[in-house]
Amino acid sequence: MVETEAFTTVCDQLERATGLGRPAARGTVRLALKEAGLDAASVTLGQMAVVTEKLLPAELRSLRIADVEGHCQSIRARLKRLRANAEVADDAATPEAVFERLATRS
Amino acid sequence: MNALAGSFYLVGTLAFVLVSLVIGLRLVALSRRTGERPELYLGLGILGTAVFGYGAQIASVVLRGGPAGGNPVTMSMVGLTCFGKLLHDAGVTLVLLFVLRVFRRGDTRGRILFGLAVSSLWIGMLGLGPTGGYEDLLHQNVFWWMEYAVIWSYPLWGAYESFRYHRRMRKRAKLGLADPLVANRFLLFGLASLGTLAAVWITSWPMWLSDPAAAAPYQTFNFLTTAMVGIGTVTAYSLAFLPPAWYRRWLAADAPAGEPQAA
Numbered sequence: 001m002v003e004t005e006a007f008t009t010v011c012d013q014l015e016r017a018t019g020l021g022r023p024a025a026r027g028t029v030r031l032a033l034k035e036a037g038l039d040a041a042s043v044t045l046g047q048m049a050v051v052t053e054k055l056l057p058a059e060l061r062s063l064r065i066a067d068v069e070g071h072c073q074s075i076r077a078r079l080k081r082l083r084a085n086a087e088v089a090d091d092a093a094t095p096e097a098v099f100e101r102l103a104t105r106s
Numbered sequence: 107m108n109a110l111a112g113s114f115y116l117v118g119t120l121a122f123v124l125v126s127l128v129i130g131l132r133l134v135a136l137s138r139r140t141g142e143r144p145e146l147y148l149g150l151g152i153l154g155t156a157v158f159g160y161g162a163q164i165a166s167v168v169l170r171g172g173p174a175g176g177n178p179v180t181m182s183m184v185g186l187t188c189f190g191k192l193l194h195d196a197g198v199t200l201v202l203l204f205v206l207r208v209f210r211r212g213d214t215r216g217r218i219l220f221g222l223a224v225s226s227l228w229i230g231m232l233g234l235g236p237t238g239g240y241e242d243l244l245h246q247n248v249f250w251w252m253e254y255a256v257i258w259s260y261p262l263w264g265a266y267e268s269f270r271y272h273r274r275m276r277k278r279a280k281l282g283l284a285d286p287l288v289a290n291r292f293l294l295f296g297l298a299s300l301g302t303l304a305a306v307w308i309t310s311w312p313m314w315l316s317d318p319a320a321a322a323p324y325q326t327f328n329f330l331t332t333a334m335v336g337i338g339t340v341t342a343y344s345l346a347f348l349p350p351a352w353y354r355r356w357l358a359a360d361a362p363a364g365e366p367q368a369a
Contacts, residue, residue, distance in 0.1 A: 037273070037283075038274070055281075093144075098142075099291045101136065102347055103287075103347050
């Protein structure tokens with residue numbers, strides 16, 4: 001299955017920082033994404049940063065992970081650095097992008 | 107009562123065709139500007155099904171004096187039926203292509219579903235001509251069933267995908283990750299798809315009867331419900347593709363204040 005850089009970055013960092021196993025780390029991030037109406041195949045760095053701020057802490061607390069805020073903060077900092085370096089190219093073919101265009105005045 | 111219902115049906119049909127024409131042309135013009143395919147598929151799909159295909163088929167039925175045909179069938183009537191079906195089924199194909207391209211891009215199951223639906227539609231449409239289906243509109247054979255199985259069900263796919271995506275977009279909008287207006291557009295497109303489905307079913311259920319005359323007592327009901335569904339469908343389309351300022355404001359009021367939009 002295709003996964004975006006945003007998803008793999010967060011999972012890898014979570015695995016390293018919290019000691020969660022790979023499946024547990026990925027499952028936790030997937031749950032947070034599902035809660036946000038997103039998925040691992042299309043989530044962007046910007047969306048992932050919002051999920052890390054608003055939904056991931058609760059998921060990690062439910063697993064009794066220590067220093068949740070600290071972990072989430074360092075993940076967000078990493079995502080911010082990646083965003084600064086990334087060439088942002090909007091995908092014009094996502095359902096959201098298409099439906100946004102459909103009411104554009106031509 | 108029947109005359110009143112007939113007038114209402116006429117108004118509803120005209121509104122449906124005119125609004126569909128405006129929206130279809132706007133989407134085609136938009137695709138020329140953006141160079142993107144989805145708006146082209148949907149624009150031509152709406153023009154093919156709701157405007158030209160539907161229009162030509164209605165004209166053909168009127169010339170015949172009704173679906174059962176009171177007037178002698180001429181070659182021009184047969185040609186008009188064939189032309190209308192061609193445009194309508196091309197429109198159905200493009201609407202399905204829009205759904206595939208937007209919601210199931212690169213998905214094998216989506217491609218298979220699209221392939222099956224389009225094959226059934228076109229084998230049915232093309233096979234119906236040589237087997238007498240263009241002369242007699244109520245001639246039901248295997249080709250007729252192949253074509254109508256798709257016509258009676260194709261809007262369901264778009265409705266299902268739109269409602270599913272709308273649920274996801276609502277979650278995103280709560281976090282400031284989506285525009286509530288765009289989220290709502292998925293809901294409206296789903297409702298318009300269901301409206302199309304309802305209109306197709308209401309207008310064609312008498313075809314299932316062995317004696318079409320048996321549907322005569324329900325003509326007023328058919329007129330009223332078809333007109334109401336048609337007006338409801340174009341209202342959903344209008345709010346989705348030509349949202350007025352008050353509607354935009356109403357939806358914006360639901361947006362979480364001060365939330366950043368994350369691309």
